[in-house]
Amino acid sequence: MKVNSMVKKNAYYDSVTLMIISREMKKIEGVDEVLVGMGTELNVDLVEKLSMLTPELEEITPNDLFIAAKYDESKCTMEQLIQAFDDQINAKQDASAGDYQPPTLSSAVEHLKGANLVQISIPGRYAAQEAEDALDKGLNVMLFSDNVSVEDELKLKKKAVEKGLLMMGPDCGTAIINGVPLCFANVLSRGAIGVVGASGTGTQEVTVCIDKLGEGVSQVIGTGGRDLSEQIGGLMMSLGIDALENDPETKVIVLISKPPAPSVEKKILEKASNCKKPVVVDFIGGDAKAILEAGAIPCVSLEDAARKAVAALRGEKIADFEGFDASEDDIDAIVEKAVASLKPDQKNLRGLFTGGTLTDEAMKFLGENYKIYSNIPMTPDMAIEALDGEVKGHICLDLGEDEFTRGRPHPMIDPLTRSEFFESHVDGTTAVVLVDCVLGFGSNADPAGAVAESVNDARAKLKEEGKELVVVASVCGTDKDPQDLKKSVAALKDAGVIVMPSNMQAVRLVDRILARVSE
Amino acid sequence: MKVNELFKSELKVINMGLESFYQDMKSQDVSAIHVNWKPAAGGNEKMAALLSRMKSI
Structure with a gap:
């Protein structure tokens, strides 16, 4: 195997583009390993781990852009690889051919008259400066980048509050402003429910459920995951509540976050208590009593938040939703059929999620009843490290966490990581696989297709052992999304996947199946 | 609050970073422009900090 590299000085491309090109180049015959990236410390570290470090890369x-490759010289050459890279990059650039691309924010402001929002997804260490410049120019900011310090976040949000501007993020993946989905968000009907969300896929699930129930959203404001920490003090959630309270289109407000720091929770609930509009609060797994005392509406799941928001809007009775859309008889029949298809030694769960908050929701519910190994474990002894590389027991993973995404795109963009886990983790002891399928802008063009393919492969493997496989999924998407909800559901059903109307209903169904196979 | 003015205006987006986010805007016919962003001062952080301080003077 030949190890070789190429460096292009002062050529910048974004990381997702380069990661996707790396993946495509790996398919070239004779290539054992290839990494295309910018010469960051992290990337050079990765190259070294892959034993491809050359003197020029040091x-x-x-x-600087680099291509590092390990390949069989009798089958391909470095020139071929460079050509393949050029072809890929040119194809990507063709999509924006002819569009003027100014080099700086200042020149962009001059060219796009009336610009009012900047979407920033450059590497974290440069992002705070650009976000600050944007706020100084009177622009609202959606900051997708992570790796921005808490100190910078606080400084940016204080400035935004002073100016009455949105500072969504850092690490904000989902927002919908004036009906336009930003970064990772679904295409929804417009309506009267306003959302402020500190968790990306949590916000996607709630808003999608609102859409499925026949209502729509006015504005969906993202805050980034750290907003309700002690240090940041919920600055953006507070501003979001004020903005939605002042917005005549918004009739009901929904707040979504993991349990906030206690002092911040108090502050936010005080605000909710003084708000003239109904406020539905889902502090995922948080304390319902405090929410009730504030005169707000607590929730038992993301789907429940959507249902309660819709009920509040329609003036209907507000009650916890803890069941299924389908009748109990129908659910029993599904469980019965699933359990009957399994052999006695098939007892384990494999939760393979791409959405962080969707994993949280599954873990909080199933973790109460079963010991589950996870990268977000209920107790420290169930951390995946305790598996020591083995695949055993119940396992539920958030595959979008950093430990699984080093040097590759998030699994919502590129399903490869989950496909690999299907291969390595779905085995003869598996009773049920639980997956999410997140549609919308930002997400992969066909995540359901990728799941269906993995399911078919896993079925073929288990068939050799004379075994079947039960797969339960929910699709977080609408019929207006580019991937199309109906098409996605059909692709999953064709692969024999049980498709539930929400993540929580999928989780509840899995709980029923596990209860039966654990007997 | 300025945010409420945004809610009443046509959204016009400046995109900086992942080009796919710009393509998503274009596919929805949203007014958008993509910044051909590169790290300031060739990625030299000390130099970039200096430049940024000069800009703010």
Whole structure:
């Protein structure tokens, strides 16, 4: 195997583009390993781990592009690989051919008259400066980048509050402003429910459920996951509540977050208590009593938040939703059929999620009843490290966490990570696989298709052992999303997947199946 | 509050970073422009900090 590299000085491309190109180049015949990236410390570290470090890569700077490859010289050449890279990058650039791309924010403001929002997804260490410049120019900011310090976040949000501007993020993946989905968000009907969300896929699930129930959203404001921490003090959620209270289109407000820091929870609930509009609060797994005392509406799941918001809007009775859309008889029949297809030694769960909050929701419910190994375990002894590389017992993973995404795109963009886990983790002891399928802008063009393919492969493997497989999924998407909800559901059903109307209903169904196979 | 003015205006987006987010805007016919962003001062952080301080003077 030949190890070789190429460095292009002062050529910048974004990381997702390069990761996707790396993946495509790996398919070239004779290529054992290839990494295309910017010369950051993290990338050079990865190259070293893959044993592809060359002297020229030791000298590289973060502003240089590199291709590092290990290949069979009798089957391909470095020139071929460079050509393949050029072809890929040119194909991507063709999509924006002819569009003027100014080099700086200042020149962009001059060219796009009336610009009012900047979407920033550059590497974290540069992002705070650009976000601050944007706020100084009177622009609202959606900051998708992570790796921005808490100190910078606080400084940016204080400035935004002073100016009455949105500072969504850092690490904000989902927002819908004036009906336009930003970064990772679904295409929804417009309506009267306003949302402020600190968790990306949590916000996607709630808003999708609102859409499925026949209502729509006015504005969906993202805050980034750290907003309700002690340090940041919920600055953006507070501003979001004020903005939605002042917005004549918004009749009901929904707040979504993991349990906030106690002092911040108090502050936010005080605000909710003084708000003239109904406020539905889902502090996922948080304390319902405090929410009730504030005169707000607590929730038992993301779907429940959507249902209660819709009920509040329609003036209907507000009650916890803890069941299924289908009748109990129908659910029993589904469980019965699933359990009957399994062999006695098939007892384990494999939760393979791409959405962080959807994993949280599954773990909080199933973790109460079963010991589940996870990267977000209920107790420290159930951390995946305790598996020591083995695949055993119940396992539920958030595959979007950093430990699974080093040097590759998030599994919502590229389903490869989950496909690999299907291969390595779905085995003869598996009773049921639980997956999410997140549609919308930002997400992969066909996540359901990728799941269906993995399911078919896993079924073929288990068939050799004379075994079947039960797969339960929910699709977080609408019929207006580019991937199309109906098409996605059909692709999953064709692969024999049981498709439930929400993540929580999928989780509840899995709980029923596990209860039966654990008997 | 300025945010409420945004809610009443046509959304016009400046995108900086992942180009796919810009393509998503274009596919929805949203007014958008993509910044051909590169790290300031060739990624030299000390130099970039200096430049940024000069800008703010």
